[in-house]
Amino acid sequence: MAHYRLHCVGASGNSYKVALYLNCAGLDWEPVGVDFAGGETRTADWRAGTNAMGELPVLEVTGKRMSQSGAILLWLAETTGKFAPAEDQRFEALRWLLFDNHRFTNNYAMHRVQNCFTPQAADPAVLAFLRARVESTFAIADKHLTDHPFVLGERPTIVDFSLAGYVYYPTAETGFDIAAEYPGIDAWRRRVAALPGWKPPYEMMPVGASLPPRAF
Structure with a gap:
């Protein structure tokens, strides 16, 4: 099991923020798919066990689960020193x-x-x-x-x-x-x-079930 586990889906740009950071920082991580399209984040069990706010992404590390991409990025920069502001x-x-x-x-x-x-x-x-x-x-x-x-x-x-x-x-x-x-x-x-480790969102997070795009 990877050190960092990111609960996410490919269509979530907020998840992509953290996934892209983890990959470009060269950290040991893996995506964990969520059935967003099926309403998994709205269930009482998911909110009780993963994120009471009912949102993605959720970063799981050493038994701790964190949400809100901006707060996660700040925590990662402070704990790893990678891509941290001066x-x-x-x-x-x-x-x-x-x-x-x-x-x-x-x-x-x-x-x-x-x-x-x-x-x-x-x-x-x-x-x-x-x-x-x-x-x-x-x-x-x-x-x-x-x-x-x-x-x-x-x-x-x-x-x-x-x-x-x-x-x-x-x-x-x-x-x-x-x-x-x-x-x-x-x-x-x-x-x-151009940063080492960059990949587009759906390739970076080929997991879970995103909302299907509407046919035009």
Whole structure:
């Protein structure tokens, strides 16, 4: 059994943040599939034994189970030293992690779900509202990443893994062509993809049961 066990599914970008970190950090880990599509995370047994919040990912290590990708990444950086922000970058790291969880990942993930994973097509007004939120947030990140190789500067940190959660899923799912619309983000995600250990989400986590995409 691997030292780190990540409860996840391939379609979970929040799970991918942690999986990508573990792989690029060269840590001993394995994915543990969850039947998300079948409602496993909503069952009382799963919530009692794995995560009371009912969310993925969950990192299992030495009998301890941890949730929330941002908190997990901080814990991993502090306990392994890999991809940790410098001491004088701690405030900036927290600022960007919160920005990611509250806006960058949150808006993009919600748009992706409404774009292709709901049983019925989303109300166009809802999709337009979510798209506008993504565009606003992505414009901020795109401008920053045009002048910075990685989010905090010259080297990758946990902040990059956090923001990378959803940017490698196909355009058909997300509804955004990052390469065409956001050159700063695209150049940054290519730099992240050049790190040893990088793999795309579905290849990194070929486990569990994700929600099936809606037929267009």
